[in-house]
Amino acid sequence: MRAVHFGAGNIGRGFIGETLADNGFSIDFVDVNSTIIDALNKRGEYDIELAAPGKKKIHVSNVDGINNAKDPDKVVDAIKATDMITTAIGPKILPIIAPLIAKGLTARINSGNTTPLDVIACENMIGGSQHLKDYVYSHLDADMKPKVDKYIGFPNAAVDRIVPIQHNDDPLFVSVEDFKEWIIDKSQMKNKDIKLKGVGYAKDLEPYIERKLFSVNTGHATVAYTGKNLGYTTIGDAIKDPFVLKQVKRVLSETRSLLYNKWNKEFTEKSLEDYHSKVLKRFQNPYISDDIARVGRTPIRKLGYDERFIRPIRELKERNLDYSALMETVGRIYHFDEPKDAESQKLQKMLKTEDLKQVIVETTGLKDDPDLVDQIAKSYHDADNDKKN
Numbered sequence: 001m002r003a004v005h006f007g008a009g010n011i012g013r014g015f016i017g018e019t020l021a022d023n024g025f026s027i028d029f030v031d032v033n034s035t036i037i038d039a040l041n042k043r044g045e046y047d048i049e050l051a052a053p054g055k056k057k058i059h060v061s062n063v064d065g066i067n068n069a070k071d072p073d074k075v076v077d078a079i080k081a082t083d084m085i086t087t088a089i090g091p092k093i094l095p096i097i098a099p100l101i102a103k104g105l106t107a108r109i110n111s112g113n114t115t116p117l118d119v120i121a122c123e124n125m126i127g128g129s130q131h132l133k134d135y136v137y138s139h140l141d142a143d144m145k146p147k148v149d150k151y152i153g154f155p156n157a158a159v160d161r162i163v164p165i166q167h168n169d170d171p172l173f174v175s176v177e178d179f180k181e182w183i184i185d186k187s188q189m190k191n192k193d194i195k196l197k198g199v200g201y202a203k204d205l206e207p208y209i210e211r212k213l214f215s216v217n218t219g220h221a222t223v224a225y226t227g228k229n230l231g232y233t234t235i236g237d238a239i240k241d242p243f244v245l246k247q248v249k250r251v252l253s254e255t256r257s258l259l260y261n262k263w264n265k266e267f268t269e270k271s272l273e274d275y276h277s278k279v280l281k282r283f284q285n286p287y288i289s290d291d292i293a294r295v296g297r298t299p300i301r302k303l304g305y306d307e308r309f310i311r312p313i314r315e316l317k318e319r320n321l322d323y324s325a326l327m328e329t330v331g332r333i334y335h336f337d338e339p340k341d342a343e344s345q346k347l348q349k350m351l352k353t354e355d356l357k358q359v360i361v362e363t364t365g366l367k368d369d370p371d372l373v374d375q376i377a378k379s380y381h382d383a384d385n386d387k388k389n
């Protein structure tokens, strides 16, 4: 079995690569990072280390690399013959790789290969594969679309494992947390014969992706933005601050009430409490040093209408449930000033040159809810007090 995986970065090598290799796949990693691609081709293998007591090593072999910026035709050839396509590349990059995937799928079907194939986006977003599908379809000829409909699936997925930015001499080595969870929406799969061990298959992914996004990602980002406003640079240091810990617990209690309200057939209150206790322990993992700059990266994306803060706030408000701690975090996101983060710099510039409420509408998409916009504006000003206290 072969897989084409887009994005040979931290989660690509540190989670998707591990799982595919453990299922007997050889992997063509596709990336624009020449150092990583050259190392994959030279060595054909790499090591993962678990950031946990014992620091267990996992060896991944039968891998190679294709640089899509230099050798796009090789990617097309790989897609023609592959058994699975996965991505872990970042939501903003999905539209950039879509034309190449469209070209590969067209070449595959035109070559007579009608083996069903699934394309699985493993990104921190709701409906990732379906978004990728839309981007890919916008690059397909009209006569190709019904054929792709027939043979190619785009099942949504939720992936959960904390993999910080790596600072190793070996560009392929990756240290990852022990915990991992990958769930795929089986109702959207075309090739149901390929069931990966170590992966969960759900009839309906929505409760699981919401549980993950509104817990791990909302919670982690809360630690990042609250900690950053207090002057911390790592998640480990920030979460030791009792105020930060209290904030993340309040935020998780709010998202927990939403998750229970929406998904009480799937999750009991107790199971959600246990899930959140585990999430907090994962943030406190002493074997991981995670930068606030990474966890808070691309703040404009994270302020999005369907993202980890505004969506739960909207849905809690609709249900008359408390969202005050989430609102406090949103105010702090607008203070996230990271010199190396282009979105953070863009946001700071917008705040200096535009009206605050206009910036809030532009970044959150809350054009129809002036009340929430007012609340965010207040929360932005209140967040100034963090630094003074």
Ligand SMILES: NC(=O)C1=CN([C@@H]2O[C@H](COP(=O)(O)OP(=O)(O)OC[C@H]3O[C@@H](n4cnc5c(N)ncnc54)[C@H](O)[C@@H]3O)[C@@H](O)[C@H]2O)C=CC1
Pocket (backbone or CB within 6 Å): 006, 007, 008, 009, 010, 011, 012, 030, 031, 032, 033, 068, 088, 089, 090, 091, 093, 096, 097, 122, 123, 124, 159, 160, 161, 162, 163, 164
């Ligand atoms: N790191 C983590 O703990 C987790 C990350 N994720 C998600 O996985 C995705 C990737 O995250 P990370 O692995 O942390 O990021 P990363 O930055 O380590 O990896 C992304 C890779 O994509 C490559 N890339 C960028 N533009 C490209 C292009 N046009 N063509 C080909 N390759 C390109 C980069 O060179 C990099 O190697 C994101 O959507 C993230 O939300 C999901 C769960 C956990």
Ligand SMILES: O=P(O)(O)OC[C@H]1O[C@](O)(CO)[C@@H](O)[C@@H]1O
Pocket (backbone or CB within 6 Å): 124, 159, 160, 161, 162, 163, 216, 217, 218, 220, 221, 294, 295, 297, 298
């Ligand atoms: O990748 P994004 O969406 O920027 O968010 C970063 C998040 O991803 C994770 O690395 C894993 O979900 C979290 O640790 C962190 O909250």
